[in-house]
Every structure is written in C-alpha cells, then in structure tokens.
Amino acid sequence: xxxxxxxxxxxxxxxxxxxxxxxxxxxxxxxxxxxxxxxxxxxxxxxxxxxxxxxxxxxxxxxxxxxxxxxxxxxxxxxxxxxxxxxxxxxxxxxxxxxxxxxxxxxxxxxxxxxxxxxxxxxxxxxxxxxxxxxxxxxxxxxxxxxxxxxxxxxxxxxxxxxxxxxxxxxxxxxxxxxxxxxxxxxxxxxxxxxxxxxxxxxxxxxxxxxxxxxxxxxxxxxxxxxxxxxxxxxxxxxxxxxxxxxxxxxxxxxxxxxxxxxxxxxxxxxxxxxxxxxxxxxxxxxxxxxxxxxxxxxxxxx
Ligand code: ADP
Ligand code: MG
Numbered sequence: 001x002x003x004x005x006x007x008x009x010x011x012x013x014x015x016x017x018x019x020x021x022x023x024x025x026x027x028x029x030x031x032x033x034x035x036x037x038x039x040x041x042x043x044x045x046x047x048x049x050x051x052x053x054x055x056x057x058x059x060x061x062x063x064x065x066x067x068x069x070x071x072x073x074x075x076x077x078x079x080x081x082x083x084x085x086x087x088x089x090x091x092x093x094x095x096x097x098x099x100x101x102x103x104x105x106x107x108x109x110x111x112x113x114x115x116x117x118x119x120x121x122x123x124x125x126x127x128x129x130x131x132x133x134x135x136x137x138x139x140x141x142x143x144x145x146x147x148x149x150x151x152x153x154x155x156x157x158x159x160x161x162x163x164x165x166x167x168x169x170x171x172x173x174x175x176x177x178x179x180x181x182x183x184x185x186x187x188x189x190x191x192x193x194x195x196x197x198x199x200x201x202x203x204x205x206x207x208x209x210x211x212x213x214x215x216x217x218x219x220x221x222x223x224x225x226x227x228x229x230x231x232x233x234x235x236x237x238x239x240x241x242x243x244x245x246x247x248x249x250x251x252x253x254x255x256x257x258x259x260x261x262x263x264x265x266x267x268x269x270x271x272x273x274x275x276x277x278x279x280x281x282x283x284x285x286x287x288x289x290x291x292x293x294x295x296x297x298x299x300x301x302x303x
Pocket of ligand 1: 012036037038041
C-alpha cells in the first residue's frame with residue numbers, strides 16, 4: 001500500500017475540515033481526489049505529506065507512519081502544493097539545482113536533466129521562472145516535486161488556473177508520471193479526473209462520500225443506460241419495439257428515439273442491423289450512462 005489514511009481528523013477551531021476519513025491508494029495507482037472548494041482536499045494532502053499535523057488518525061506512506069518518520073517519508077513523497085510557490089527571480093535549472101540540493105540528490109546533474117526532459121521543460125530550462133507562462137511554471141513545480149525520484153506524488157490541483165491547452169499538456173505529463181509512480185491528485189473539476197484516472201475518491205465537507213472506479217460510479221443503482229438514435233427518415237415505433245432488451249422507448253419526433261436499457265451494446269448492434277435490413281440511414285447513435293456530473297452533484301449537494 002503506497003498511501004494509507006485511517007480515521008484522519010483535522011479541526012480548525014470549531015470547524016471540522018477533515019472529519020475522520022479513511023482511504024488507501026495502491027502502488028502504481030493514479031487516483032483523483034475530487035471535491036468542491038472547501039471540501040478538505042488540501043488539508044488532507046498537507047497531512048499526508050506531513051506539512052501539517054493531524055488532530056487524530058494516522059497516515060502511512062509506503063508502510064511508514066508519517067507522524068513518526070517525517071524525514072523518511074518525505075523522501076518518498078513528491079508534493080506539488082496548491083499555490084505552487086516558486087522563486088521567480090531564479091532560472092529554471094538554477095532552481096532545480098537548489099531543490100536537488102535540499103533533497104541531497106545524488107548525481108544531481110543527471111537527475112535535473114532527466115526531470116527537465118520528463119516534464120517537457122527542455123526549451124525553457126535557461127529562462128527565469130518569472131518569464132514563463134503559467135503552464136510552464138506548473139511544470140517547474142512538478143519538476144521540483146519529482147527531482148528526488150519519489151515513489152508517491154501528491155499533486156494539489158495541478159491544472160487549476162491553466163488554459164485549455166496547458167491543461168491537456170499537464171494531464172499528459174501526469175499520466176506519464178503515473179506509469180511508474182503512485183499519484184494522488186486533487187481537483188474540483190470532474191472532467192479532469194475522468195481524463196486522467198480510473199478511481200476517484202470524492203470528499204465533501206470533510207467526509208468521504210464516494211471511493212470507487214468511475215465506471216462503477218456511472219453504473220449507478222440500476223445500471224441503466226440511455227441509447228439515443230436518430231434516423232434520417234421516419235421510423236415506426238412498432239419497428240423499434242421489436243428489439244430485444246428494451247426497458248422503455250420514447251418516441252421523440254418520429255425519427256429520433258430514446259431507448260432505456262441495461263444492455264446498450266446489444267441495442268446499438270441491433271439498431272445497426274435493423275437499419276441495414278430496412279435500408280434506413282442513421283444520423284446519430286449515442287449512448288449516455290448515468291452522468292458523472294449528476295452523481296457528483298448529488299453526492300456533494302449542500303444538505
Ligand atoms: P479544499 O482544498 O478542498 O478546497 P481545504 O482543505 O483548503 O479545502 O479547506 C477545508 C476547510 O478548512 C475549508 O472550510 C477552509 O476554509 C478551512 N481551512 C483550511 N485551512 C484553514 C486554516 N489554516 N485555518 C482555518 N480554516 C482553514
Ligand atoms: Mg485546496
């Protein structure tokens with residue numbers, strides 16, 4: 001187990017920022033830590049990395065207790081804090097040398113060059129950090145988190161404030177890092193998590209409200225999907241009603257239909273066969289699963 005959080009607790013005065021949460025992340029997993037602003041993501045991450053103490057519970061990183069083995073565990077953790085504090089007057093390579101020095105990285109020259117290549121900073125490595133775009137500043141933050149080759153990466157909202165192209169680029173870097181590291185990254189954006197990882201832990205008001213794979217979450221309670229079909233021509237409802245495994249069918253306008261089913265693949269195949277047999281033209285064919293957005297909203301709605 002790379003990260004194990006048990007009954008973790010943090011209060012700020014009367015406010016319970018993190019309320020007795022437990023979860024774990026296996027070696028090599030990329031897990032999204034999702035929740036609205038103020039949910040307790042950053043506070044949890046600060047406790048995992050040992051930057052703040054908890055008021056109760058325990059965190060283990062690579063099977064060592066963070067509370068008793070802070071230095072030992074910090075060596076195994078790369079942390080990109082939410083604000084990504086950087087020295088704007090330093091050059092990229094100079095800053096990474098400085099960070100490598102703090103971590104006492106052996107063969108630091110090689111480590112720095114490898115890290116620069118990994119995060120895609122090669123062309124910017126001789127610039128001052130202050131001259132870089134926000135996306136490249138974020139790469140510098142990632143490089144600083146990676147320089148000592150940690151087993152576990154904790155990334156707090158790594159794409160927040162970036163433009164759409166930069167977001168895609170940083171996601172690609174994170175996916176690449178996830179190939180040989182354990183990654184826990186936070187986000188308040190659902191699509192983000194969908195684009196990067198399979199499993200998601202959803203936190204709301206300091207409590208874990210879901211911990212599952214995206215596909216399981218999408219299956220929902222009754223595992224029902226909706227297949228939307230639009231033909232170029234009018235098609236009789238009776239013709240479509242002959243298909244197997246339809247739970248319900250709604251006639252939208254005589255050529256578009258909404259089909260409720262627990263077997264969307266089968267329905268799609270049958271629709272294609274039907275259109276070939278009857279010489280019909282399909283304009284569009286889509287299936288919708290339980291929307292993740294709806295699930296996220298229902299799990300994190302103010303109560
Ligand atoms: P997230 O990262 O999910 O947006 P945080 O972990 O930053 O959430 O915050 C969780 C809650 O704890 C919020 O209500 C926030 O206002 C509160 N909080 C965070 N840091 C402090 C602090 N240093 N002092 C007081 N309250 C804090
Ligand atoms: Mg935060």
